[in-house]
Amino acid sequence: MKLGLYLHIPFCKKKCPYCDFFSVTQKPDEELYLKALTKEIKLSSDFLKKQFEANKVTIDTFYAGGGTPSLISPSFFEKIFEKLSKTFDFKPLELTLEANPESLTLEKARDYKYVGFNRLSLGVQTFQKRGLKFLGRIHSPKESFLAIDAAFKAGFKNISLDFIYGWKGEGLKTLKKDLDLAFSSGATHLSFYELTLYPETTFFKKHQKDLYFLDEKRVLKLFSFIRNYLLDKGFHQYEISNYARSGFECRHNLKYWKMEPYIGIGAGAVSRIGNYRFENIKNLEKYFEKLLKEEILPNRIIERLDNFELAKEYIFMGLRLVEGIEISKLRDLGYILKEEALSLLVKSGYLRLSEEKMALTEKGMSLHNQVVKFLWKNLERLR
Ligand code: SF4
Missing domain, CATH: 1.10.10.920 (Arc Repressor Mutant, subunit A)
Structure with missing residues (x-):
């Protein structure tokens, strides 16, 4: 059985007001998380054997997402890779690390590359100070430029930048500035996500009566502008929000859209195998308790789709x-x-x-x- 493997790192320095991913702002206890993940890898392997008769599991893509994986030290991932290699046929062609600009230094980027990552996905969001402020991000445009520079200097050849468009005050002129900078950065992959207000987020509560900036026509204009700009510059669009230089499409994310099997480990991670979908508990204490005290998988929802x-x-x-x-x-x-x-x-x-x-x-x-x-x-x- 061939699987993609997603590792969720549920730690952030600060919660961004629009974000609905599972993450906590407490300082990561790497040792404890590693202990729990080690247990989860072992239990997942037993589960795959028992439930799906998968005696040989080949992991062909690896993706560390979050949260903020770049808050975690490179040696943590090195240990995870060791454990995965002992448990599975761990031969990923693509190993992605999501990183936030404020936590990626040249030294860290070099070490991430050294332990095995070959793709970096940087959460730039926008190069505009106003935009970053509106989105409640803690980094500056300068930190984004430095992080991109560090990634290239460290030897990464496959660098993706994540953007959010549609924020209040963003017009075509501002968007073009982001696109020009994204293009000239040399990134091989660009994601442009429409700003979405998810219920339960601080943003939703703050802006639910003030939604003119998410007007459908305005957002469509921005979407078309991005698409035409990037196609013109030789990127190809392979998914609604994703553009790549030829051969740099994200293999791991393609599995989600193609409904190919993947396994998710870490608090809050989701897995899909065949018509089953599993979701890990979105509560760090309970996640540790299940794995380290009860010694069972921390799956909360098990769905079997017809x-x-x-x-x-x-x-x-x-x-x-x-x-x-x-x-x-x-x-x-x-x-x-x-x-x-x-x-x-x-x-x-x-x-x-x-x-x-x-x-x-x-x-x-x-x-x-x-x-x-x-x-x-x-x-x-x-x-
Ligand atoms: S850094 Fe990323 S995962 Fe963390 S709160 Fe902000 S958007 Fe969400």
Whole structure:
């Protein structure tokens, strides 16, 4: 069995007001986290053998995300890699570390590279002071430039920068400044995520009555601008929010969109294998308790998706990809999409359709959620 492996590092210096990822602001206790993860790796391997008869598990991608993985020392990851190599056939071609600009020094970048990482994903968000302030980030544009410089000097050849667009006060001129700087930085991969207000976040509470800056038309304009700019500069878009130089697409993240199996370790991490989905407890104390006292996996939710749910998820995830989805896969699950619905979407310019595949057009991508909901309503069982 081939799997991607995601490691969640749930520590941040400060909670960003828009963020809904699981993270805590306490200082990481690396030794304790390592102990728990070591146990989790062993229990996960036993579980895969027992539940999925996976006697040989090959890990072909590794991704340390968070949280803020760059708060953690390189030697911590070195020990994790050792443990993984002893437990699995650990041969990832891509090993990504998410890093925040304020916690990446040249020395650390060199050590991350030395222990085995070959891809860095830097959370720049924007190069504009105003934008960083609005987003509640703790780093400065200067720290982002220094971190990018450190990553290159350390020898990383595959560097991704993460941006958020749509923040209050950002117009096309400001966006172009970010794009110019992103392009000239030499990064091989760029992600541009639309600012989203998630319920339960401080941002949501603060801005729910003040949402004009998330106006759909405005955001669509920004989306098209980003897309046209980057395509023009030789990047190719492979997913709604993701652009890469040829050959630099993120192999690990592609697994999520293609619904390929991956395992997640660490507090709050999610795993998907076949039609199962697991989620680890989003509470650090309980996570430690389960692993170190009770010696059981800290899975809280175990879902078994039926074919209808899988077909829906395949449409949702697959249509984020520019290459789209294979119609035969829906048929294999026992479902088809109504012809009238598909022709309506094609006629209105939202969908591209061939015998084998269907994919969203630029117009369709900008309204991904609405198109997907419409398709879900028109999904019917094969007779
Ligand atoms: S640093 Fe990243 S993970 Fe941490 S709170 Fe901010 S956005 Fe969320």
